[in-house]
Amino acid sequence: MKIFKFGGASTKDAESVKNVVSVITKTAEKDLVIVVSAMGKTTNALEEVLKDYFSEDGNLKHSLQFVYDYHHNILNGLFSSPQHPAFENLNRIFKELERFLETNKSKNHAFVYDQVVSFGELISSTIIAAYFEENGINNTWLDVRQCIKTDANYRDANVDWEKTQQTISDKVSLKGITVTQGFLGSENTNNFTTTLGREGSDYTAAIFAYCLNAESVTIWKDVPGVLNADPRYFTETQLFNHISYREAIELAFYGASVIHPKTLQPMQRKEIPLYVKSFLNPTAPGTCVGKGVLLDPMTSCFILKKNQVLISLSSLDFSFMMEDHIGDVFKWLHKFKMKVELIQNSAISFSVCVDNKFNNLEPLLAKLREKFSVKWNENVTLYTIRHFNPAEVKALAENKNVLLKQESKETVQLIIKE
Template sequence: MTKTQIFKFGGASVKDASAVKNLAEILRNRLRKNMVIVVSAMGKTTNALEKLLELRMKEEDISSNSTILKNYHLEICKDLFPADHTIFSKLDNYFLQLEKLLVNPITKDNYDEYYDRVVAFGELISSRIVMEYLCEIGLVSVWQDAREFISTNSDFRFAKINWEKTRLNCQKNLKSILDQFPVVTQGFIGADPQGRTTTLGREGSDFTAAILATSLDAGSVTIWKDVPGVLNADPKLFEDTQLFDELDYQQAAQMTFYGASVIHPKTIKPLANSGIPLFVKSFLKPEAAGTKIFQLGKQNPIPTIVLKQNQILVTFRVTDFTFIEEEQIHTIYEQLNALKLRVNFLQTSAISVSIIIDQQLFKLEQLVNSLKNKFIIRYNEGLELLTVLHPDRKDFSDLNPGYEILLEQSTRNTVQFVRRKE
């Protein structure tokens, strides 16, 4: 029996009508039953939906932004479908639902839950457009709501997967459909036990592909990107990048941990545990080999540069003359865990703990308020974290021209710089 294949297409691969047509061309000779197509929101739609939430919280008018977002999707559909196609009424219905949802007051207390309900529309709309277009050109497929089989807890914005229930849902409900048709579904979203929409963390569509692959005992996952595969640095930020033809699961996981944006950090673990290979390929050159990530058993020695932007440096100093001990570090991490904040960099001294975290709405304020009675807290926003994996030299001044280095840390295999523009 042929094993299921998972294809994941990100926002750039569906950003306009020509991109959707290109996606269809990629699938023309590849699409078959027992295939799941996971689709992200179109272009920068998630950012636009986040902006609607921000305006709604400030009790400002959202009609202009909402109209721009609707017209963006409408123009794509006009280029893909005849004027009498049902996609237009479906699009109207989605935006009607969105507008009704945004009538409700949004506060700090309910923001995370509303965030998930609102941003999910990006994936729901894009996957519906993709499925309808595939059917329009004769590539028959079935649309499925990911919330019906991706089961999570109720940690809105950072939901954890109920693996047992998700597998049961996929084996019981999804497999029978895949025996007859390919399925188009959404990345990034799931549902909690009460049926409420949850999301898996920003850029979580890759993770969705891995979840479905594991739950369906798939043969492979292919992520289609606007780059040739996994590179040793972001080509938009650094010159002379090198392509990895093959990567070991462990090295790929290490790269994503430090912030390599080509693959979502949670993607590798379930695939590695199940021995499912991951291919990263270019939707601009679909015939090219790309990168294969599997149990290679050896690491690639090419130095890798990873840059994380929008970082915050937070330093906690003890309020008396005691030294930093495990108890203080535990107190800080306990609060970070409660706020679902991940530490990207940690440095301790005799009297202080310094951490780097991602910029997230409200989270810094909540962190400071929760610990200000126990520590003297200072922070710097708008920073960058530059990580070099497998460095082949000791001087990295050419990587940091025009930057002030606030913190530096090195081990045998890793060098990191916390920096800001001078």
Template sequence: MQVLKFGGTSVANAKNINTVVSIVQEKLKEDIRVAVILSALGGITDALLEAATLASLGDITYKEKLLAIEQRHLAVVKELIPLDKQSSVLSMVKKRCNEIEDTCNGVFLLKELSLRTKDSIVSYGELLSSQIFAAKLKSLDINNTWKDARDLIITSSDFGNATVDFTVTNKNIKDFIATVDSPVIIVPGFTGKDKSGNTTTLGRGGSDYTAAIIGAGIEASVVEIWTDVSGMMTADPRLVSNAKIIQEISYQEAMELSHFGAKVIYPPTIQPLMNKGIPVVIKNTFAPSYPGTWIHNEIKKNGNSIRGISSINNLSLISLEGSGMVGIPGFSKRLFEALSNEKINVILITQSSSEHSICVGIEEANADRAKTVIDEAFAYEIEIKKVEPLVVEKGLAIIALVGDNMKNHPGISGKMFGALGRNGVNVRAIAQGSSERNISAVIALTDVKKAINVLHEEFFETTYKQVNLFITGTGNVGSKLLAQLQQQQKHLQEHLRLQVRVAAISNSRRMLFNDEGVDLSKWKELLQDGEAMDMNEFIATIQEKNLRNSVFVDVTANEAIAKSYPEYLKKSISVVACNKIACSSSYEYYKKLKDLAREFNALFLFETNVGAGLPVIGTLNDLLRSGDKVNRIEAVLSGTLNFVFNNYTGEKSFATVVRQAQDEGYTEPDPRLDLSGTDVMRKIMILARESGEELEMEDISNESFMPESCMKGTVENFYNEMEKHEDHFLQLITKAKQEGKKLKFVAKFENGKAAVGLQHIDPQHDFYHLYGKDNAVLFYTDRYTEQPLVIKGAGAGAEVTASGVFADIIRAAG
């Protein structure tokens, strides 16, 4: 015999009930005898509670609620059962609804709703649905027996969450089954009665428990829990879009997951079936062909160390601590007694090895009551300062990894906490059972969605890792970057298992957010319709969204944005900066950003600050990490100046060549930063700092070749003045040519000192054969003494700079 339990959504209306009928008919075709356990029609239990509560408050509108409940059941009967067979069923519904109304009238008069009365009222939901279902089968000439669960299941008098007396209950079930030969037995779920004959309920979700009690009592071959999902899942699909169906799970794992918030099955359901080795299957009423999830003893390994991830929201941590607790037995006993006397359930316990404190997780709704009773229990110790008043933290949640295969698998907790740490999820408390079947962590409620997605990605995703980008700056480099991201999205997902989503784009005028990823084929139009840009609002929105694997990308030259990096790093959001301002501002700020990145497990990457797309900073860091020491750096670091001096022959004016460099996108927005040597000063300072030197801009000497008048006024004035000083520039190039040399603007760092300036380069030098906009960096180190390590290539241009930013994004994503 099989037990089939159908939840509220499965019997929410006539259409769904007909689906349930079809499932039962399929069982009968296979010559399988079934016991069918039914919940109330979807939403009816809540409606009954609401009506009872209104009545207790003296609110006459409870009658309207009851009328709506009656009308809904009558409508289901009229749609479900043929007209010539409706009369007796409609009478039954009216009779039951009159009984509900009589009880509620008494509640209204007394202005009192006891737990016993509440149980009596809500039990009618299952009584009605099950009798309607029995009548439907009878109308189809399907022989069935309806049995009131209260005649079978005997419980304690703990109304609302009664304890089953299995000795009496099992005997009742066996005696009943022995007298029935119909192929279908129908039993309302959720209800029982105490030894005095009062109606009791088995707790919310108790219809699952009824199925387990009946299944264990008749020693069923299987208990099927039919619901609106296709099984237990690796995580809550409302939080994790890529959650997967768990095909098989052990009794113990299922109990752990259901305890930690998995809603598919009511936690007590497993125990009576586990005791008898009866398997449970979670099936989808609306997709009956799906295999669902099998819960039983012997399961195959799924190739993973964990089976699922779950969570409990709205948790509070209460902490009792004080020096007077150390070495004194009985403190824990008194704490738990105080909670037990108030019927406050303990969800999680953790205690420091010093015995100086004990921390307990409880439902947030009970936190204030817990503080009152515990402070009273320890009033004397608090008064003499041996124990501190109870500390209560609210707004928390528990996330739990569950899996039998976690046993003897080192590194699971490290992987868990590493993934959370990298995403800025702070862990307030940790608990792991001696069975090693679960690891639980208490985190902020606001971090739950991110945390579960991060852990699911870490332990279950074999397809991709999701990365969320927040990009500011849509100019030359920014637009190229967005084009590259669009072009490479498919490649990244297929070959690097990265799903890179641009969750926000902004420029100086507008900002655009989309958690599912901005459509990069039309980002310009979408951004144009976005909100007005407000940097503080932009930062606040990113922090509020709290998306996993977040990376902020700055493709601007804006000082205010460069000053905002700490706001991201403190939230464990990695920063990729094309903007040189942050790293070339004061050493104190540069160091602060580096320290914040380390402290909050974020990355601060700025490869394109020097050499555009060339791997200059990365190579320098690799040298230092491998134990090498940088003794000297020589570099041509301005693609702009190299382009200018490679193209200036005297045939066109110097100003014309500079304007060409700007038009082709090789200069900073203000070309005077390039021509003055300021940009090169910034770059050599960044390299010196990355080498370990505390260098400031004023420490760098600059032998400028530009006439002073060129650097005053507007950009247009700059070009006009250069035209006036054409002879000066012509003399510079002529003198170099006469010596058989080329002009290069060179940066040097050695012995803690840095300098930049125009130099005459002979043909034997590495810099002589630098063409176009090329950069070159020479590292002289303990390992590279006479022959330097040379990095050479295009050092300017929107396309190569964007590719350098892209590379940093991939590093941050890794």
């Protein structure tokens, strides 16, 4: 049994879905769990649906129609007859979404978010399962919410591993092909849909691999494997043939976008290899993450995170920033769901770079001002270089406004105001 995961870029249109069939055919794997994300930018489109739903000025009908038309066009490109059951399934799922929006009474944005954006994966997996059948690939469609059980921490749910192990063991066959959704789970008490965080489909693949003792996981991407830098921002990138679990976890922690930060821990615990391969060239070896050499080839790794916030604090009475002060800061960072990317402190100051992904900056700053003098910079960029050399750091910082620099033996980080 192997696990394949296909992201939104690999299923963004009809031709891409056809290519997924080609990948399955070329790899000739017979026993698979195939985890799929929402198609293309569907999650973003469903976030627009949410924005319109909660806004008095929003055009909910228009944003819903956009999502429907996008998937309907993909169906037109895959199936010759509009009478194919896939069209009826799309209508059925879309009616469920509309029914939820009409009847929902909750004002909890995170709860509503998970109920709405989950329809992206439900639609994509249904379309792909139907197209597989159309092309002679027998498969079983599985609602992942019956398998991955979580707490009620909506938008970033924590997996209940004991219950998840039991449900996956009960519901997933080790033979044949199963098509299911990434990113989703359901909370234990009321079975409401939860999500595992953005890009959580990689994590879903790892959960299935761990619970099924899979032979391997392959993540199919639009890149040849794991590169030492994002080619959108850096030139002359290098492909890694192999990365150790430890190094991959470090890269994920610092924000490397190819592998989800949560994905690697369950893989490492059972020493299941993770492959990152190109869906455009499925026979190429790609990158293997597993036991063995740290990096092959050994070279510097460049990681870039945009749209970060640098917050600088000092005590109001110029007293030392001691453990009790810093403890309060981290308590509030946790309360307002700020992901900490970097910290630096001195006797009377404390700086922290955070990812404001839940848009809670204003209430956090208000709370911090009660106890500290607060300065902040929004829209800063955090650069991280693993296994750096001084010339690379100098070149990166040249002619840039460096707000903060932090260096250790293996890693240097720069916060730059572009």
